[in-house]
Amino acid sequence: MTTDTLRQYFEHYDQLLLQHQHYWQFNPFATRQWPWPNSAEQIQQQLHHQLSQLPNPLQPMVTDKTVRLARPFWLSNGITGRKLAQIDGFLASFTSQNPVVEWCAGKGHLGRLLSFQRELPVTSLEWQANLCAQGQALAERFKLSQRFNQVNVMQLAPASLPTxxxxxxxxxxxxxxxxxxxxxxxxxxxxxxxxxxxxxxQATEDYQPLSAIAGQSLLRLSKADLKLAVQQFITAGQRTQRLRNIEQLWRLVFELYRTEVTGCDHYQPLPSLAKQQFSGELKDFINWACAQQRIPQPQSRQLPTFVEQAKQRLLLVRALDQIRQLFRQPLEYWLLLDRALFLQQCGYQVRLQQFCEVSDSPRNTLIIARRH
Ligand SMILES: C[S@@+](CC[C@H](N)C(=O)[O-])C[C@H]1O[C@@H](n2cnc3c(N)ncnc32)[C@H](O)[C@@H]1O
Structure with a gap:
């Protein structure tokens, strides 16, 4: 893609996101009533039309079945179905003849299949010693030219990758x-x-644009905004979905109780918790949350009233989330285009390409860059 095309794509998405900031750049949890004059259906109708007019910056998926056929079954042992589908899609889009460096490799499944199928030397960078050892053992068992390097990639000296x-x-x-x-x-x-x-x-609180063009945008993104870009529930299993529902309900129960006790209706976020915490008891969660925010614990008999109110609020949160979700993909495109524009600015020819089905991974875009 030319600089002009990428820039045009970026500008489309930038304008859309800025124009509709009020529909996505807010916290549904901290919203107490429907904030817009129009109904959800009216807003969705109006936005669907506008969104459907936007250009798609992604090139379609390359399907190359020979990738899968050319591989002995034992090579992919231990790689789960979805990960394997991601790797196959990645391999179908990989067109290089150069020695490979695999960044944050895990056990180096991608590098291993790449090394076997393309007969290329692969250096896999990974900081966890046990993953390096497991990956190296597999490479040696299959006599592949894949070498693990146990490093913290954040501490590599600048410019330390082979040209x-x-x-x-x-x-x-x-x-x-x-x-x-x-x-x-x-x-x-x-x-x-x-x-x-x-x-x-990311370490910083606010998003730091990479490209000069995104640097000129008026859009300011917080971490919470960035989360929206990856907030998709389609691949979550039933158990995860159920725990997420419970988590939202319990957090709202606490929020309602906290507002009542403190008289302060300014939303106070709680730290995140592992999902399994939400398979326990509501009162334990509430007690933990009270300790976090140094407020007295409720009596058990007080909780049912807050639970009923929270169920109502949850309906509102869901409706608001549905509107925000319409901007998930535009926001992710904005972020991908920022990366693409940065690479272009540094002298690369860049394209964005879908590499696997959404059902195999919702993060299914590959940025492909070649130095001029
Ligand atoms: C999301 S996993 C992806 C692994 C693999 N590429 C895959 O798709 O299955 C990220 C990997 O990055 C590694 N990692 C995280 N921080 C790292 C760092 N600072 N230096 C090197 N590796 C790191 C983790 O140990 C983990 O194996």
Missing amino acids: DSAVVALHACGDLHRRLLEQVTQSGCCELFVAPCCYHL
Whole structure:
């Protein structure tokens, strides 16, 4: 894609997000009543039309069944179905002949299949020693040219990747893929294939645009905004879905109780908790939350009233979430285009391509960059 095309895509999404900020840049949890004059149906109708007019910045998926057929079954042992589908899609889009560096490799499944199928040397970077050891053992068992390097990629010296390498990264979170883009461009690596994920996993509170063009945008993104870009519930299993419902209800119960006790209706966020905490008892959660915010614990008999009110509030939260969800994909495109524009600005030819089905991973976009 040319700079102009990428810039045009970016501007479309930037304008859309800015124009409708009030529909997505707020916290549904802290909202007590329907905030707009129009009904949910009216808003959805109006937005659906506008959203359908936007250009799609992604190139369609390349399906190459030979990738799967060319592989002996034992090579992919231990890789779950969805991960394997992601890797197959990634491989179908991987067109390089250069030695490969695999960024944040885990057990290096992608690198292992790549090394076997393309007969390329692969260096897999990973900081967890046990994952490196397991990955290295598999590579040796299959006599592959894949070597693990146990490093913290955040502490690599600047420009420390080989210039002639094709760097691959499957699902590198927030700062890990930001650092990857810095390393690749500083080192002048010839090719990059990266599937970003979890944009909100970053050290800074607010989003720092990478490209000069996004730097000029009036859009300011907090971590909570960045979470929206990956907030999709379609691949969650039933248990996860159930626990998420309970979590939302319990957090609202606490929020209603806290407002009553303190008289302060300014929303106070609680820290995040592991999902399994929500398979316990409501009163334990409330007691924990009270300790967090140093307020007295409720009597057990007080809770049912708050639960009933919370159920009502949850309906509102759901309706507001549905409107916000309409902006999830535009926001993710905005973030992907910022990365693409940054690479272009650093002298790369860039395209965005879908590499697997959403059902295999909702983070299914590959940024493919080649140095001019
Ligand atoms: C989301 S997993 C992705 C693993 C693999 N690419 C895949 O798709 O299955 C991220 C990996 O990055 C590794 N990691 C996290 N922080 C790292 C760091 N600072 N340096 C190197 N590896 C890191 C984790 O140990 C984990 O294996």
